[in-house]
Amino acid sequence: MADPSPPKSPVVEADGISKRFGATIALSDARIAVAPGESHALVGRNGAGKSTLVSILTGLQTADTGTLRFDGEPAPAHGDTDAWRAKVACVYQRSTIIPALTVAENLFLDRQSSGGLRPISWRRLRRSATELLTEYGVEVDPTARAEDLTVEQRQFVEIARALSFGARFIILDEPTAKLDARGIERLFTKLRELQDQGVAFLFISHHLKEIYDLCSTITVYRDARHIVTAPVAELDQHALVEAMTGERTRTSAADRDVTEPVSTDAPALLEIENLTLPGFYQDVELTARAGEVVGLAGAAASGNVQLGETVAGLHRPHGGRITVAGRPVRTGKVPAALAAGVGFVPEDRHVQGLVPQRSVAENATLTVTDQLGPCGTVLPSRTRAFAQRMIADLDIKTPGPATPVSALSGGNQQKVVIARALATRPHVLVAIRPTNGVDIKSKESLLGTVRQVADEGNTALIVSDELDDLRVCDRVVAMFHGRVVAELDRGWSDEQLVAAMEGVADLPDTKEGHGHH
C-alpha cells in the first residue's frame, strides 16, 4: 500500500516470510521494511505472528520461506550470533533475564569480556553497569541478583541491555507491558533520544496511544498475514482497529453509555476494614456495592496488587477485616475466599493463572471441580459442557476444550483465566491487570465481561494502572505507597488519575484525606 519510499536501503527488509509450527501457521507470506531512523509500529491481535516475526528478524528462528536483508545485504547465517547482534538488538516479549545472575552480568551477558579466553574484570563490568543503568535513571545495585528486582526494574535491565549494543536497529516487543506510567515515560524519553541519533525502531504494542505517540509508520498483521503498511497520519484509530480485526468497529465496551451511578443503598458486597500488610499497604478501607465496578489504581509499589491478592486469599494481612456479602472471610486462605464468593484473576497468567500442559477445559474448571459431579467426582462430560459454555460465553478461540491451554494465543489464554475466575459465579471478582498483553479487541470483550458480572448484581474490583482498564469503572480508588490517597468518581481525567497514582493528587473530589506525605 502506501509504503513510504525510503531514501536509502531499509535497515531491515523482509519479504515473503512464512513460518509454521507443526500445524500452526504463524506467518504466511508476510513482509516488513523499516527505513533508517524510522519508528515503525507493528500491530495485530494476539497470535497474529508479531513475535514470530521478531524471532526471525533477530536470528532466533529461521523462516520457512522468504528473504531477509539488513541494510541491503543478505541476513547473516543462522547461528552466527555475533553478526546478528551487530545488525539488530531486541527486547523480547518473554523475559530474557537470568534470575540467578547479577544485574551487571545480565546486562553484559555473553560479552562480559572481550574474548573467550580473556578473564572477566568484574570491577569494570560493575562500573559499566552502573553507568548504563544511570542513563535510564534506574537505581539498582549492579551486584544485586536479578531475581530480587521488581518486575519493572527487571524490564529496564532488559531494555538497557538491548539498547546498549549500539545497534542502528532495535526491536521492542511489548516493552511497556510491565511498566507503569512513569516507567513508560522514562522509556519513551530514552527512545526519542535514540531516535534523534538516527536509530530505527520496530515497536510492538497493544496500546495504540503509545504507537501514535512514538511511531511514524504502522504495519498491521492479521492472521499471520501482512494487511497494511501506512504512515501514522493516514491511519486513524478506527481504520487501524478495523485493519487489525478485519471487522467494522462497533461501539466498544469502554465507550458505551455510562450506566446509572450505583445507588449508595445497594448492599455492600465487599468491605475492607483497616487492612494492613506490612511492607505493602497500611490501614486500607474500601467498600464496593452490588452492581459496582471499582478500580483500584496504583503504580508499581503502591500495594494495590497485594491488596487485591489479599482479598483473594493469597496473603494473610496482619490486621483488619475483609467482609464479603456481610460475612467475614478468613484471610490468607484461597479456599476460604473462594467459598465466600471471591473470584480472582491473577496478575501474571504464566505464573499464577494457567497450568500450561493441561486442557482448556481443565484450566477453566479448576476452581469448580466440586460442582462437576457427585461425591467429589469430576465427570468429563460435565467438564466439557461447562468448558464449552465458557468458550462460547467468552468467545475463546480454541480448537476445542481438550486443547492444551499452552497452544492458545496470549489473549485467549487470558480469557481462560477469566473463565476460571467466573466459573464460581463470584459475588466479588478481583481482577488484577485483566487485560495485560491482550490485544485491543480482546481487551474490550474482557472488560465487557467484567462489566457484565457487576451488572448481574455482583461487584468487581479491577486492580490496574492502565487507564483503559480503569475507564470502565464506576469509581476509582487510587493508592500510593500502601495508602488510599484518592477516590475518583466517573468522569475523571487522565491527568487527575495519573497524578493521584503518583501521589500528587490534591483534588477537590478526593474523598480520602491521606494525601501525600
Added chain:
Amino acid sequence: MATTDFTEHSAVTAGPDGRRFDLARYRDLSLLPVLVVLGIIGFAVSPAFLTADNLLGVGQQATELSLLVLAEAMILITGRMDLSLESTIGVAPVIAVWLVLPDHGARFNGLGLFPGWAAIPLCLFVGALIGAVNGFLILKLRLNGFIVTLGGLTLLRGLQVAVSQGQSIVNVPGSFRYLGSASWLGAPAAIWICAVLFLLAGSALAWLRHGRALYAIGGNAEAARAAGIRVDKITWVVLILGSLLAAFAGILYTGHYGSISADQGNGWIFQVFAATVIGGVSLNGGRGTLFGALTGVLTLQLVVNVMTLAGVPPLWNQFLNGVIIILALIVSRFASGEKQE
C-alpha cells in the same frame, strides 16, 4: 475477504492440530508397541513364553515393583520425587515385625509389644509416618526433596540394618505370608490387589477432584494455589500415600519371598524411575498416567523374562538391559512425538 481469511486460518490450524492432539492423548500408550515387540520376541524365543504360568509369574514378580511405581508416578505427577521408597519397602515390615514378634525363643526376637494381627496395620502406619516426615522436611522446612529423600534412603536402610541386626527375618507373621502367596481365582492374590489399586488410583486421578488436583499442582503449583487448591496439604497426602503404598509393597514382598532380607528393595529406585518415565510420566510434574507407568513396569519385567527364556549369557545381561531401556525411551519419545525435557 476478512472473514474468508479467518476461516482459512482457523481451518488450517484446527485440522492438523486435531490430529496432533489425538496422538498426544495416546501418549500413555506409547509403550504398547514395545510391549508387542517384546511379546513377539518372547514367543519366537520360547514356547513357554505364552503360557499362563509364565505370564502370571511375570505378573506376580511385577507386583511389588509396580506398587512402588504407582506411588512414584503419583508423586512425580504432583511435581515431587521420593527416592526413599526403596528403603521404605524394607524398613516398614522390619519395624512392624520387630514390634510384633515375641521377645524370646526365635532367631530374631522382637519386642512383643503388639499382638500378631497388628503387623499389617503397624507396617502401614510406619510407611505413613515415613511419608509424613518426608513431607515435613520438604514442605515445611523447604528442603530439596531429591536430596532429603536420598538421605532418607540411606537413613532408612541403615535403620533397617540396625533393627534387624543385618539378619534376614524368617519368622514373618502369617498375615504377611498369606497376602504374598495366596491365590485367588487362579491368579496370585498380589496381582488382583495390584490391579485393584491401580484401577482405584487411576480412576481417582481421572475422575476425582482431588485426583485431578495432582495434575494441576504438578503442572503449576502457583496457579493451583491461586485456584483454591490446597497445594501443600494435597502434596503431603500424596507423599504419605506413596510411602504407605511402599510399605504395602513391603508386605507383599515379604509374603512373596518368605522373609525380610536386609537388602529388600535395594537399588530398586532406579528401576522405579526408569519404569515410570518410559511409561510417559514427566519428571517435571503434571503429565502422565498410571496406566502408562504400569506399561513401563511390565516392559522392564518382560525384558528380564524374555532374556531369561532366551538364555542370554549372564555376562551380557545387564548390558542388554541398559540398551533396552534406552531403546524403549526412544520408541516412547517418537511414538508420542513429544520432546522429553
Added chain:
Amino acid sequence: MATTDFTEHSAVTAGPDGRRFDLARYRDLSLLPVLVVLGIIGFAVSPAFLTADNLLGVGQQATELSLLVLAEAMILITGRMDLSLESTIGVAPVIAVWLVLPDHGARFNGLGLFPGWAAIPLCLFVGALIGAVNGFLILKLRLNGFIVTLGGLTLLRGLQVAVSQGQSIVNVPGSFRYLGSASWLGAPAAIWICAVLFLLAGSALAWLRHGRALYAIGGNAEAARAAGIRVDKITWVVLILGSLLAAFAGILYTGHYGSISADQGNGWIFQVFAATVIGGVSLNGGRGTLFGALTGVLTLQLVVNVMTLAGVPPLWNQFLNGVIIILALIVSRFASGEKQE
C-alpha cells in the same frame, strides 16, 4: 517529588535486599560450619584425627569422588544431569586396558591393539565418546536426560562386566599406577591434580565468558540463546567434559587401588548428588559453585573418617550416614537462608 518517590521506593526494595545478598553470596560457604563441627568432633574423638597422615589420607580418598562431583556440578549448573558418570569411571579404564593389554599370558587378556602408553589417551577418549553419545541422545533426539543417563549407567556397567568378564583387572598399565599412587611434595599426586582441576574449572566458571555461559544456560536456556550463547554446543561440551573427568577419575581410582574392579564406582552417583547438592549446587541449574561442591565432598568424606575414628558400631553406620546427610542439608539450607526447590 518524583525523585523522592523513587528513592523511597528503591529503598524499600534495595534495603533489605542488600542484607540478603550478602548472605546469599556466601551460600557456597554454607557447609563450612558443618566442616568445622566435624573437625571439632574428630579432634575430640581421636588424637589421630588432626595428623597430616590422616588428613592427607582423607584427601586422597576424596579425589576420585571429587572429580565426579566436579563433573556433575558443572553439568548441573548447566541445567542437566548425568547419572552415567558412576559407570564411566569403571568402563573407560576397562576398555582402555582391554585395547592395550597383550592378548595372551595374563589372567586378563586384552586385544593388544595399541601400545602401552596409549592407555591414558584411550581412556580419556572413551570417556569423551560416552559424553558425546549422551549429548547426542539428549540434545539431538531430545530424550529425557535423567533416564537416558540412567539407562547409560546400566548399559555401561553391563559393558564393563562383559568386557572384563566380571574380573578385577590387576595388571594395569604403569602410567595409571603412577598417577594414582605417586607422591609430589609430600602429598599424593592425585590431591595436587584434583586441586589444580578444581582451581582451573572454578576460575573458568568465575572469570571466563564460556564458563559464565553455563550459569546462563542453566538459569534460562532460552534467554541464553537470545543473548547469543550457543546453548546446545556448550551443553554438549560440558557433557563431554564431564565424562572425560569421570574417565580421568577412573585412571586415578585404578592407580590408587591398584586394579580395575568390576564394580568400580558402583552406587557412587548417590554420593555425587548428595555432595553436590549439600554443597549448594541447584538441581534446577544455574546456581552453585565448584567450591561449594568441593566442601560437599569433603563433608561426606570426613563423616566417614570421623565415624570410623569414633568407632560407631557397624550396624549403625549407614543410619548415621543418612542422618548426617539430612542434617548437613538442613544446616546448609538455613545457613544460606534459601529455600531449596
Added chain:
Amino acid sequence: NRGSSSDAASGGKPAIGIDLPRADSDFWNSYAQYVKQGAAAQGLNTLPVSNSQNDVTKLVANVQVFENTGAKAVVMAPQDTGAIASTLDTLAAKKIPVISVDTRPDTGKVYMVVRADNKAYGTKACEFLGKQLGGKGKVAELQGALDSINGRDRSEAFAACMKSEFPGIQVIELATDWKGDVASAKLQSTLAANPDLNGVYMQAGGVFLQPTLALLQQKGLLKPAGESGHIAIVSNDGIPQEYDAIRKGDIDATVSQPADLYAKYALSYAQAATEGKTFQAGPTDHDSTIISLPNGLEDQLPAPLVTKDNVDDKALWGNNLGK
C-alpha cells in the same frame, strides 16, 4: 573411645584393627558375632570394629584409620580382591601384617589368608548334585553378582566339574546380583520354560533360600526329598535356616562356610602376627592345611558338606550360633 587408641599407645596389648565387609547379610553378621565373642574370649585389644559396606574405597579409608590409630595387625575381608592391592603394599611398607578373611587378594603381601576354598564349594555342590540326579537332568544355578570373586569361583568350579564329570546334566546359569527377588523371578521363568527342572544350586543360602522355597511352595513343587518330583537343592553358606530346611527335607544339602572358624583363626593369626610368630606351609593342628601363595600363606579351612546325615552335628557353627 579415645581410650582404646591411647591404650595401644601406652603399650598394653598390641592393637588389632578389624574391618567387617558388610552388616546386611546373615553370614557376615554371624561372623561379626564370632569376632566379638572371640576377641573378648582371647582378651584381645581391638580397635573399634569398622564396616566397609561392601565398598573397597570405604575399606581402604577404614584401614588408613587403623594405621593412624596404631594397629599392629589388620583383619579384613576385601570383597574386591584386586583393588586392595595398593593398600596391602602400604601396610607392608609399614610392617603391619594383614589377615585376609574369606578372599585371597590378587596381589599384595598378606600374612595369612583365612578362607575355605570357594572353588571347592562349587565342586562339592556339583558332585553332590550330580550324584543325586544320577548324572542327567537340568540344573538351575543361582549365581551371585558377576563381579564378585567368590561368586565367580563357585560358578567356574561348578561349571568345570559339571562339564567334566556330569556331561549329561544341563546347567542353566542365572545371574542374580545376589538379589533374592531377581533369583526368584529368573527361577520362575526358567521353571516355566523347563518344567522338568530337577536340580538347583544356590550360591548363597542367606539370600536365595527363602525366595526359592516360597516360589517352589507356591508352584507346588516343594516335595520332600525322596518323593518323586522332588527338586534336588544344594545351598551354600551353612546358616541355621538351611539346616532347618535340610531337616524338613526341603533342600538336600549345603556347604557350610565356617563363619566361626573364620573369626576364630583370623583373630588367632592376628594375635600371632603381633607377637612376631611365623608359619609354614603344611598341615595345621586344626584339621586344615596351610598352602603357600605367591604373596603369602593361606590356611584352607574345611568346608563340610552338610546333608541330612550330619545336619545335627554339634560341631557345625550353624548349630550353635549364640543368641
